[in-house]
Amino acid sequence: MAEELSLLGMWASPFSCRVKIALKLKVVQYKYVEEDLFNKSPLLLKYNPIDKKVPVLVHNGNPLLESLVILEYIDETWQGYPIFPKDPYERAVARFWAKFIDDKLLPAIRRACWGEEKGREKAVEEATELLQLLEMELKEKRFFGGETIGLVDIVADTLSLWLTSFEEGSGVELMTREKFPKLSKWSHEFASTSAVKENLPPKDELTVFLKSLFGKPAK
Amino acid sequence: MADDEVILLDYWVSVFGMRVRIALAEKEIKYESREEDLLGNKSDLLLKMNPIYKKIPVLIHNGKPVCESLIIVQYIDEIWNDRSPLLPSDPYQRAQARFWADFVDKKVAPRGVLWGKGEEQEAAKNELLETFKILEGELGDKPYFGGETFGFVDISLVTFSCWFHAFEMFGKFSMKAEFPKITEWAKRCKQRESVAKSLQDPQKVDEFVVEYRKWLGVE
Numbered sequence: 001m002a003e004e005l006s007l008l009g010m011w012a013s014p015f016s017c018r019v020k021i022a023l024k025l026k027v028v029q030y031k032y033v034e035e036d037l038f039n040k041s042p043l044l045l046k047y048n049p050i051d052k053k054v055p056v057l058v059h060n061g062n063p064l065l066e067s068l069v070i071l072e073y074i075d076e077t078w079q080g081y082p083i084f085p086k087d088p089y090e091r092a093v094a095r096f097w098a099k100f101i102d103d104k105l106l107p108a109i110r111r112a113c114w115g116e117e118k119g120r121e122k123a124v125e126e127a128t129e130l131l132q133l134l135e136m137e138l139k140e141k142r143f144f145g146g147e148t149i150g151l152v153d154i155v156a157d158t159l160s161l162w163l164t165s166f167e168e169g170s171g172v173e174l175m176t177r178e179k180f181p182k183l184s185k186w187s188h189e190f191a192s193t194s195a196v197k198e199n200l201p202p203k204d205e206l207t208v209f210l211k212s213l214f215g216k217p218a219k
Numbered sequence: 220m221a222d223d224e225v226i227l228l229d230y231w232v233s234v235f236g237m238r239v240r241i242a243l244a245e246k247e248i249k250y251e252s253r254e255e256d257l258l259g260n261k262s263d264l265l266l267k268m269n270p271i272y273k274k275i276p277v278l279i280h281n282g283k284p285v286c287e288s289l290i291i292v293q294y295i296d297e298i299w300n301d302r303s304p305l306l307p308s309d310p311y312q313r314a315q316a317r318f319w320a321d322f323v324d325k326k327v328a329p330r331g332v333l334w335g336k337g338e339e340q341e342a343a344k345n346e347l348l349e350t351f352k353i354l355e356g357e358l359g360d361k362p363y364f365g366g367e368t369f370g371f372v373d374i375s376l377v378t379f380s381c382w383f384h385a386f387e388m389f390g391k392f393s394m395k396a397e398f399p400k401i402t403e404w405a406k407r408c409k410q411r412e413s414v415a416k417s418l419q420d421p422q423k424v425d426e427f428v429v430e431y432r433k434w435l436g437v438e
């Protein structure tokens with residue numbers, strides 16, 4: 001069914017990466033279309049006229065937008081590897097943390113690393129507090145999903161490679177091993193998982209790209 | 220499910236709390252509602268059940284908390300899955316429903332037109348009008364956002380209908396003139412008992428908005 005499933009994505013986007021990881025876990029073939037976000041294709045504008053963003057998953061001509069929505073769709077459509085927990089309560093908890101990451105944590109990290117010099121200290125404090133919450137949620141588990149990666153791990157993909165690149169590119173240190181031993185270990189294990197490893201963008205190119213996108217380093 | 224203990228921590232004028240009330244009513248679930256004093260002191264129970272955000276609504280089901288209104292509504296749908304489905308059964312339709320509910324959360328919920336002033340308010344107003352235009356188009360000639368049946372997207376948006384008059388007052392526009400389909404749709408939804416008994420009186424909402432603006436220091 002390769003010709004009936006396409007993913008419009010962007011190589012540096014952690015959101016596109018989430019979808020790639022999920023499709024890999026489900027062992028689903030698809031066509032990948034790289035979008036130039038500075039010169040968006042007619043296809044992208046057609047499938048996502050609302051905010052013209054990637055990722056967009058197109059299944060049998062039907063577009064799906066928003067990475068969290070796409071992940072749930074993938075889990076419901078293809079059997080095999082379970083991305084979401086089976087139990088409704090566990091599922092609600094997983095959705096909660098996924099939303100926490102997207103709505104609170106990632107914006108705070110962006111502000112801490114790339115925001116104005118003026119508000120830097122406060123932004124770093126806020127991001128650190130939020131990371132602490134996630135560190136506590138991980139507890140003694142190998143992954144947020146337990147023994148294997150699940151929804152929250154996939155949504156937390158930004159905290160692996162991208163956060164390292166953010167830190168290198170901006171000069172702001174956030175997720176140090178001393179402050180976040182569990183998350184640091186998780187990050188390593190997550191990035192080593194085969195479904196993740198083969199879908200991560202190259203680190204050096206990513207750092208250069210993020211620097212150019214977000215601005216000057218702190219130092 | 221006769222032995223279920225269901226408690227809802229709520230706040231009378233919260234659009235998010237209303238969503239949960241509608242869902243519980245649609246499913247005919249008996250629950251205990253507890254009003255939180257949000258502008259005064261939050262209860263120990265709220266702080267314990269939602270330590271991350273300390274916000275309502277929180278659904279406490281047999282002692283276990285579920286937070287975030289759309290997550291709660293999905294949880295309710297999944298647990299009490301033997302009656303009145305709130306989400307469609309088809310995965311693609313479900314994805315559409317999740318997308319649009321999330322769209323309402325991102326674009327309608329902030330209500331910047333009510334809380335800002337000057338340029339900020341003007342910008343928020345324009346964004347709100349643009350958002351309603353998109354929603355008006357998405358609704359089209361369907362009776363409900365989900366099609367023939369009242370569902371998830373309707374629940375996510377209808378609670379704002381008791382805030383429409385406040386939008387009109389502060390945004391200086393007419394919902395009926397600009398968005399006739401949404402206006403009709405809101406009336407249609409209010410014919411459902413679950414909606415009628417869950418929505419707040421628009422006049423009380425207007426009074427609340429005026430008071431809250433003073434509390435925020437906008438006036």
